[in-house]
Structures are given as structure tokens and as C-alpha cells.
Amino acid sequence: MLLLFLLSLASCSGNKKENSDNVTEDLKAKKMLQGIWLDDESDEILFKIQGDTIYYPDAENAPVYFKIKKDTFYTYGKEVSRYKIDKQADHVFCFHSLSDNVVKLHKSEDDNDSLLMMGHRTTEVIPTYSEVTKRDSVVMYNGKRYRAYVYVNPSKKKVIKTSYSDEGISVDNVYYDNVMHICVYEGRKMIYGHDITKDTFLGVIPNEFLKNAILSDMEFYGVGKIGFRYQATVCIPESSVCNLVNLIIGFDGKLSIKIAQ
Incomplete structure (x- = not known):
């Protein structure tokens, strides 16, 4: 209506x-x-x-x-x-x-x-993730055992998206962004542990896109000679318009970021 x-x-x-x-x-x-x-x-x-x-x-x-x-x-x-x-x-x-x-x-x-x-005095949008979601991966490489974690943390940071009807009428909708905490352990030794937000990708993804997007997901894709491979999905809410970003965590704990081809 x-x-x-x-x-x-x-x-x-x-x-x-x-x-x-x-x-x-x-x-x-x-x-x-x-x-x-x-x-x-x-x-x-x-x-x-x-x-x-x-x-x-x-x-x-x-x-x-x-x-x-x-x-x-x-x-x-x-x-x-x-x-x-x-x-x-x-x-x-x-x-x-x-x-x-x-x-x-x-x-x-x-x-x-x-x-x-009553209850609509403030916007009450249900976020994609309503609670902290933990993903735990155990991998072996060169005879060593590693654990790679992803914690999806819903945030209170709002993103306003303006949608348009066929006639060009605008409707402002509210969505909530996410914070992804990723960490890698070798036994009890932490190799890497930091929060990743969409602002992490400044300079990799155009600023105008980031302003209207949310960090939708983060997946661990395995380990190899260059390190531990993650991929972030940054999307315009309720659309198929997304940017995929590859994250590599080296065995020295250094993070490198590159747009997925």
C-alpha cells in the first residue's frame, strides 16, 4: 500500500x-x-x-x-x-x-x-544476521594444523538505500551493515586476528559503491603456499549488484587485498 x-x-x-x-x-x-x-x-x-x-x-x-x-x-x-x-x-x-x-x-x-x-517510531529492520555467527575451519598444510575462523557480527551501522519506482519515485529503506572478524591460529599461536569492515576495502572498491553497500558475507576458501584465502562479498542491499574481494593472510600475519577477477 x-x-x-x-x-x-x-x-x-x-x-x-x-x-x-x-x-x-x-x-x-x-x-x-x-x-x-x-x-x-x-x-x-x-x-x-x-x-x-x-x-x-x-x-x-x-x-x-x-x-x-x-x-x-x-x-x-x-x-x-x-x-x-x-x-x-x-x-x-x-x-x-x-x-x-x-x-x-x-x-x-x-x-x-x-x-x-506503536513500535514504528524508529526503524526496526531485521538484519541479514541477527546474532553473531561463527564459522570454524580446520585445515592441514605442510604437516601443520591450522584453524581459520570467521565471526559475522551484526552492527548498528545503517545504510540508506533509495529505491525508485518506474515513475522515478524514491523510497528510503534502511539496512544494517556487518563486521567480519577473521582470525587464523597455528595451534595456540595466533597468526592473524582483526575486524574487517567495508571500509577495509577503500581504494579497492569505488567509494560511491561502498557508501551504498553492506559487507554481506565472508568465506574461508583454504590455504596454500601464499597463505590463507578468504573472500568478502560487498553488495548493494536487496540486489544482485556485488563486488567480490579476495583477502590473503600470509604466514607472517600480513593481509593483502585484491578485487576478485
Whole structure:
């Protein structure tokens, strides 16, 4: 339902520069918007406004800051979007979509709607890994026994991904990055032990890609004369767009990194 709403909601957004910096915010209009708003036709919750923030029923959609200036409703996600207001009252909110259709909303008076929105005041995205995952590999090389570990640690570092509809409407989604701890032992002697984050690959993977990606996985692929071979997967969330990076840990404990061919 949110996607359909955004398809009709979106107006001049993205690369257009907002020219209302010097326009005073309408605090009275903002106060009238406080509460839960429903679509007139479907009676479904479209969003909740609390303070200066819009919260959506879908926890994967990031809350966004908003303002009202003159007759325009501005939202400030990864991009600035603006919507021309057609009508506003205590329990009515109507505005123009990009196609110049009027989106008609009314304020909820049902306590159950408040319960449905409870818990969406912050984004609660389920990460790929919800707890520390340990992988332990035992390998032999030149008569010596080694243990190679990978610990996948979910982090609280958020990555915002803007998705676009066919019409070019943006929706901000939130994902959590991971930290990979890898270590190698010969008996009780630690050869290597460090955290690997996506920032480890600065200079190997383009910065713009890294900014929008998460460190998705880390696998141990064996040992040979050059050392212990790992491969990291760095991906744009919910897509097949990934970079694979080879990591070699030498027997001297030195790490080398190279993009996979």
C-alpha cells in the first residue's frame, strides 16, 4: 500500500534544488498534521506524524523529517520532495500528486490505529544476521594444523538505500551493515586476528559503491603456499549488484587485498 501511496504522492523531488530556505515554516499547519492519517478511499494507514517526523507502517521505510512552508509540504529523506497542498484542516489533508491528482487523507480517531503504529517510531529492520555467527575451519598444510575462523557480527551501522519506482519515485529503506572478524591460529599461536569492515576495502572498491553497500558475507576458501584465502562479498542491499574481494593472510600475519577477477 505504501508503494502505491508514494507513486501518487511524489512530486518535484531529487535533483531540483529547494528554493524556500528563506520562507518561514508554518508551525500552525505542522501542529494540525500531528496524528495518524488514513487514505479516504481504502481507510488504510498511510503514515503517522509526530513532532517534525513522518513514520510509515512498513518498518523498512526510514522515517523522514518534514516541513510545511506556505502551501507546500516538504519531506527530507535522502532527497528533498515537495507536494502542493490543496486543503488542510484539523482532520483533513489533501495535496497534489505529480500527475496533479489530489491525494485525500483523513485523521484517524481509532485507538487501534495507534496500537498498529506503536513500535514504528524508529526503524526496526531485521538484519541479514541477527546474532553473531561463527564459522570454524580446520585445515592441514605442510604437516601443520591450522584453524581459520570467521565471526559475522551484526552492527548498528545503517545504510540508506533509495529505491525508485518506474515513475522515478524514491523510497528510503534502511539496512544494517556487518563486521567480519577473521582470525587464523597455528595451534595456540595466533597468526592473524582483526575486524574487517567495508571500509577495509577503500581504494579497492569505488567509494560511491561502498557508501551504498553492506559487507554481506565472508568465506574461508583454504590455504596454500601464499597463505590463507578468504573472500568478502560487498553488495548493494536487496540486489544482485556485488563486488567480490579476495583477502590473503600470509604466514607472517600480513593481509593483502585484491578485487576478485
